[in-house]
Amino acid sequence: MSKAPPPKPTDSELEILHVLWQHGPATVRAINDHLSQRRQAEVGYTTTLKILQLMLEKALVRRDDADRSHVYRAAVREQETQGLLLDKFVDATFGGSAMKLVMQALGSRPTSADELAQIRRLLNDIEIQNSTPNSDDDDHA
Amino acid sequence: MSKAPPPKPTDSELEILHVLWQHGPATVRAINDHLSQRRQAEVGYTTTLKILQLMLEKALVRRDDADRSHVYRAAVREQETQGLLLDKFVDATFGGSAMKLVMQALGSRPTSADELAQIRRLLNDIEIQNSTPNSDDDDHA
């Protein structure tokens, strides 16, 4: 066990991660431009820089400082991070019941037939996996 | 048009709301006891009191101060509050896609056959509602 899991990103950090996940490695300048677009207002350049520096300490990003303009890239995977945040959120908001959350998410918002079908497929997959005793499956979570 | 929606509760506030939703109206003392149990550590009495006072200002709770020990009760509904928080969370974490969230919630955690069945029932209900033009439905949110 050599890896300490990176901590839960804050809201701002998450926003930056979204940019990195979506567009790949980028300079502070580029990231800052994206952020300024996402929000309606201009974001201070040094603000973005500072957050990236903090994220570097937390090991949420890595950077290549070979060139004068450092290039940052996400050091955590999108799915894993979302899963981590989801866990916390389910605990805090739905008392740990992921079911409740799913019901709420599906029940209280419009969901297209297409999306419903997609979920059905997922349910089928899960049930198949559940019923299969477990062959030597190579694709661990 | 007369009601300004109560603001998003903070984590601590949400924890208190859970207690109130679960146990109904209660005194500060009782709420504090529940909180101390939920967490592993003792929570300062005045800490709980203070948060409740702030929640009162935000209209997240109401209180009956007829007796010396004031009795607090939730002023926001569990489902509505969870829905509100869910919206914010979906935006921040899944870029607004509730589908992604559901897939993640179902895909990356063990889900029992029973729960899966429950979701299927929900899907059926939703599809029926989608196809039904819309009768006079009496159960408004």
Add this chain to the structure above:
DNA sequence: GAGCTTATACGAAATATTTCGTAGCTATTC
């Protein structure tokens, strides 16, 4: 009614997060 217990109110310290100003370095341009 003095003393103890239990309340509430309130200010403010402690902590976490976000934001930005300023200093200083490096490359480029003339």
Add this chain to the structure above:
DNA sequence: GAATAGCTACGAAATATTTCGTATAAGCTC
């Protein structure tokens, strides 16, 4: 090589949240 433009580092103000200490009042017991 001086001026300029763009970059990083860093301290610290601004904001939000959590926590608690202290003052003070109300009720209870003897």
